[in-house]
Amino acid sequence: MEPKRTTVRDLRRHNRSTLLTKLYFDGPLSRHELSGTTGLSAATVSNVTGELVEDRLVVEAGLVESDGGRPRVLLRVDPGYAHVIGIDLGETGVKVELFDLVMNRLAAVDNPLPASHPDPAAVVAEIATGLDEVISTAEVDPGSVLGVGIGVPGIVEQGPTVLVHAQTIGWDSVPLVDLLRAAGTDLPLFVDNGAKTLGQAEMWFGAGRGARHAVIALIGSGVGAAVITDGASYRGATSSAGEWGHTTISYGGRACRCGALGCLEAYVGAEGVLDRYRRGRGGRVAEQDEQSGLDALITAAGRSKAAAKVLEETAGYLGSGIANLINLFNPERIVLGGWAGLKLGAHLLPEIRRATLAHALREPYSQTSIELCQLGPDAVAVGAATLPVAALLEQGADFRPRRRAA
Incomplete structure (x- = not known):
């Protein structure tokens, strides 16, 4: 040929x-x-x-x-050439943010989801409402929107029909783009795994900038990672690479939401951390949701041996999981992100580093830094918004908004 x-x-x-x-x-x-x-x-x-x-x-x-x-x-x-929208479709809510071309945030809405296994139709309705809200709030012409990026939990199967496989929230082959089109959304749409959009945001603008080999970890209700090798995202054969949360750290261990036993997510994901506290230590925290629950647990650790023990164990589990990443991928940098990763990292980073050293091979560990995400809890949405920007840069501006921004 x-x-x-x-x-x-x-x-x-x-x-x-x-x-x-x-x-x-x-x-x-x-x-x-x-x-x-x-x-x-x-x-x-x-x-x-x-x-x-x-x-x-x-x-x-x-x-x-x-x-x-x-x-x-x-x-x-020119920042005003076009606008882009990033959506963080999390397990507990839908965050929609509108930016100019150089990622200055112009409007944002954040709406909770009513169930842990949200109906795709309800999610699509929230996304459509959020799109209308940010466009209206920022008073921009919809024709100036270059595209909408969506970061989702689970595996994204790219093809003529984009399918989302999110086992932990009960989604199996959900045709998200088709559903949004049917709901009346006619903007260009880009869909990727939320950990990968987080990774792109941190590599472009945050703690990963300048690194050629890195792992950007997302820890929220679930756990995932973006693996960057020689400056490019490693996706595997069908784009499912990076499901770090579903690597096994304890044979026959705790039940994970995916149905397997002993997954890392069952120990360090926010749901798993809080459940270990309730079940293993007999403790309870006042909570309205996972985020407030994790805040309460961290606060309680100052006066409760049970809470302190759970956080100590969480640092150990995280260190063990990070050591696996170091031994497998030899990155120069590991970045902890996601809302739960930021909360745990701010409180436990020295302990996480010590636990990592205890489990990783010494030489690759010595060449790796472990840092916190710099873009905060909005990083998934920021990364999602970079998806249409990446298309613009790759295609040399042959991909354009329908109407240029004023």
Whole structure:
């Protein structure tokens, strides 16, 4: 089979993508700097950036002095070129956030879900309502929305029909995009696993930035991870890689929501931590939901030996799970995120690091840092919003909003 020939259009798209990506992550930059960092000729940079300025995707951002010549014009991506929306479809609620093109948040809504196994139709209704709310609140033209990214629990099967397999919330082959279309949503839609959107957000803007090999862990009600190898997300054969929460840490151990025994999630997910406290230690905390329950447990640890013991064990279980990641993937950085991961990490990070050292091989452990997510509890939604941005950068701006933002 003959290799595909590169056309002039392919080369143009590649050059636009290269320069646009550089400006997006490292701008503002001068044309001279763009040529030096991308390896493209000065003439190519001048022609392509001229196109991007004409398309109003790139704008001038002031001047910088040059060595002996005229000041050089700085260029940057125009934040107002388009809008993007990110959705965190969690197990307890739906968070919808609207951003400009460079991820300045303009509006957000966060609505709880009524059940632990939400009906897909009810979730679709919440998403549709949330989309209308953020667009209305920010007073933007729906035609300026480049796309909507959705981070979901479970495995996302990409194809002509996008299917969500979320075993822990009772979803089996749910055609989420088709359901949203049937509900009247006509915006471009992108769906991925929530841990992977969290990972992309942290790699782009947070604690993972600059790393080539990293694992970004999401700990909430459930547990997952994004594995980054040589700068790219490792997905496996069918995009289910990263189900860290369903790796076994105790043969024949606690029952997990997935139906198996001894999964990491059953020990360090918020539901599992609170259940261990109730059942194993006979303790109770005043709680309205998992988040308030975990807050109460952490507070109680200062006066309750039972609560303190559960948190000590949780740090040990987390350290054991992180050690497995280190031994398997040899990352340079591990980032703990998700709402529960942030709460546990803020209280237990030194203990988690010590437990990791006790279980990991010494040499790869010595080359790994363990850090907390920098983007906070909104990281899944931020990462989801980067999905349409990534399509724009990859396609060299051939993928555009229906109408440019004002």
